[in-house]
Amino acid sequence: MADVPKHGGHMSRYPVTPDGRYFIVGGRLWRMSDPRLTAAARKALVSELMAARRAVNTARRKADRSAEDAAHANVDRAKRALGERGPAWWNDGAPDLNRRMAHTTPYARWYAGLADA
Template sequence: MAARRAVGAARRKGDVAAEAAARAVVDRAKRQLGERGLPWWTDGAPDYNRHLARNTPYAAWYQGLASTLPTGEIGQPAS
């Protein structure tokens, strides 16, 4: 976020060089976070989007998560 604020500050000042430098920092951060660059979703792994967690290989994890939360928080009936 500091780099994004630096972009704004440079734009307000009209400092083209500082804006370019700040944008480079933002780009580097986004690439490290996986927001830019090679797409991670084409890695060949199965897509379980639009599936209930209980119908996926994550069922045991989901059930364990459900047991650690108060009732009603992740699809369990509230009392």
């Protein structure tokens, strides 16, 4: 799929819902980062997230379950700070549809239209 714009002015190879709340991979909705984060804060949190993910891989290679658990906790902490997990960052009462299949959500019609584009 060609690059498509996503909120925050970045480009993504994954489609982003019209409201900017989710991007779609394999037909599944994944929550976007909170757009209220400053560019600097987002960059720092993404750096923390990537370091935590590398730590998960390192711990797995070493078969160090304790280190892996700690690294997973750091991944979760960074994703929550980014707004990708935990309470939804929007406050209009719309449900959080994170990890749901797009075709089973209110985005179904929009998602089906992507195939026609």
